[in-house]
Amino acid sequence: NAGVTQTPKFRILKIGQSMTLQCTQDMNHNYMYWYRQDPGMGLKLIYYSVGAGITDKGEVPNGYNVSRSTTEDFPLRLELAAPSQTSVYFCASLQDRTFTEAFFGQGTRLTVV
Amino acid sequence: GENVEQHPSTLSVQEGDSAVIKCTYSDSASNYFPWYKQELGKRPQLIIDIRSNVGEKKDQRIAVTLNKTAKHFSLHITETQPEDSAVYFCAARTMSQGNLIFGKGTKLSVKP
Numbered sequence: 583n584a585g586v587t588q589t590p591k592f593r594i595l596k597i598g599q600s601m602t603l604q605c606t607q608d609m610n611h612n613y614m615y616w617y618r619q620d621p622g623m624g625l626k627l628i629y630y631s632v633g634a635g636i637t638d639k640g641e642v643p644n645g646y647n648v649s650r651s652t653t654e655d656f657p658l659r660l661e662l663a664a665p666s667q668t669s670v671y672f673c674a675s676l677q678d679r680t681f682t683e684a685f686f687g688q689g690t691r692l693t694v695v
Numbered sequence: 696g697e698n699v700e701q702h703p704s705t706l707s708v709q710e711g712d713s714a715v716i717k718c719t720y721s722d723s724a725s726n727y728f729p730w731y732k733q734e735l736g737k738r739p740q741l742i743i744d745i746r747s748n749v750g751e752k753k754d755q756r757i758a759v760t761l762n763k764t765a766k767h768f769s770l771h772i773t774e775t776q777p778e779d780s781a782v783y784f785c786a787a788r789t790m791s792q793g794n795l796i797f798g799k800g801t802k803l804s805v806k807p
Contacts, residue, residue, distance in 0.1 A: 613793055624701070624784055624799040625739070632793070640794065641696075672738060676793070683729070684795055686738040 584608050588673050588687035595663040595694045603658040603690050605673030613676045614656040615640075615684070616648065618669040625672060631656055663694045697722040699787050701798025708775050709806055716801045718785035719767040725787040728768045729795070730759060733782045742783075743770070775805045 589604045607614065612633045617625040627640030631650040645667060647659040656675075660667060673687040698721040708714050720728075726747035731739035745752045745759045745768065752759050756775075761768040772779055785798045 615794070617797075622800075624797040627794055627796065630794055641796075674795075678793070680727070680790070680793075683741050683744070686740075688738050 586673055586675055586685050586687040588671075588690050590690060591688065592691045593693070595660075595692065597663060597665065597694060599663050600659070600661050601663070601692075603660070603671055603673075603692075605656045605658065605687055606654050607656075607673075607675040607685070608654065609675065609677070609685065610653060611675035611677050611685075612653065613678065614650065615674045616646070616656070616658045617672045617674065618642065618667075619672060619689075620669050628658065628671075660692075665694050668692060668694045697725055697787055697789055697794075697796040699785060699796050699798040701785050701801060703801060704799065705802045705804070707804045707806065710775060710777060712775055714770075714772040714775050714779070714803055714805075716770045716783055716785070716803075717767060718769070718787075718798050719765075720787040720796075721766070722787070722789055723763075723766065724789045724791060726790055727788040728759070728761060729786050729788075730757075730770050731784045731786065731797075733784065733800075735781075739784060772803075775803075777805050777807050779803060780805045 586607045615630045616628040629648040631637045671690045674684045676684045701718045729744035733739045758771040782800045786795045
């Protein structure tokens with residue numbers, strides 16, 4: 583059981599480039615989340631999804647887009663990368679919105695230069 | 696929306712001492728409060744959680760207390776060990792959205 587898998591682990595982007603961060607989970611969880619973690623800071627919610635075909639904005643959605651075509655996958659798209667998007671990105675999932683543990687992927691460290 | 700404040704931002708203790716980290720939340724509808732430990736370069740890992748209908752929960756050297764009236768909850772680590780050194784995050788979740796909102800973290804250093 584792989585849990586939550588993120589790819590890539592590391593990436594360097596040039597300003598203005600685009601990329602997609604991949605996240606997949608094999609636990610049949612309905613709820614999935616994207617967080618960013620800046621150095622020395624907590625995790626801020628970018629986007630979330632409560633099921634296939636349903637997504638919504640979190641605290642810091644600007645500059646990002648998501649889609650949820652299947653239960654397993656929740657990719658995060660960065661368009662026109664900016665230095666302010668340099669961060670570590672974590673994907674997480676949980677079974678339902680009650681008292682269940684959120685499982686995190688191993689993170690993607692993104693640097694925009 | 697929910698806002699979670701966490702204090703202190705850094706905490707240094709001697710091995711064997713106790714450590715306490717405190718969090719406050721703003722949304723009275725929040726009903727689930729997990730604590731995560733994040734070691735350098737790793738993903739956050741759940742260490743303990745508490746539901747809003749419980750005042751205290753303990754797991755070996757770790758305990759969490761919740762005061763719903765004051766909207767604050769705390770993590771207590773007793774008999775600290777060097778391997779407890781990490782960043783600890785508190786979080787709150789509301790039933791309405793199910794989103795986890797995190798505090799900014801506390802960097803705990805346990806000196807041998």
